[in-house]
Amino acid sequence: MPESDPDEGPDPAEGGTDGRSRRWDAHRAERRRALARAARRAVHHGGPDLSMDELAVAMETSKSIVYRYFADKAGLQSAVGNLVLEEMAEAFDAAAHADSDPRDRLRAMVGVYATMIDKSPHVYRFITRSGDGDEGASLSRFQATISASVEIPLRDRLAASGSDPRLAAAWAAGVVGFVRGVGDLWLSDTSDDHPPADTMADLMTDWLWRGAGAFHTPTSSSREHR
Incomplete structure (x- = not known):
């Protein structure tokens, strides 16, 4: 049975900046986060095409409560995307600032992305589905956050090659678009010889770093720097 959520917050007549209002703001933020986690589980098991009615049932709440906290489906999509980014952020940051060469750091970040796709393809499709308005803005924020980490190595x-380091932002944006495009194609492959995430991460890194010459399945020797 869907839960009820009778707490509508403090009476505005009592003042919007008092302790009760701050406690309500904290409660609302935590409630919103809990609902976003429930939505992520629902999408993981039920797929990216669930309607708001289906999402509310799977989240064990009512659709009116979902709309109260997220306004629309794009808002819910954005909140789920933020959860995924938070989980990926630590791994991205560690890879970006690791004590290793730039190529290995890029490989680590591509690996984080490929693993996320592989472990929860439904959630990946849900948070990267492009659209207009808030939905499109959510996707742009998702890509921009990843680009910022990729830009570091x-x-x-x-800089090490004597080139203008300001070009890194454009290169990072291209990397994110490339990895997403390859990832989408890889995700749609349902053949028996569907390559695992580690293989795809190796391939994408080779393609990004070495260009068209990286046409073969990478091996440990092919990943050595030349």
């Missing part, structure tokens, strides 16, 4: 590589 690329800037180091450009």
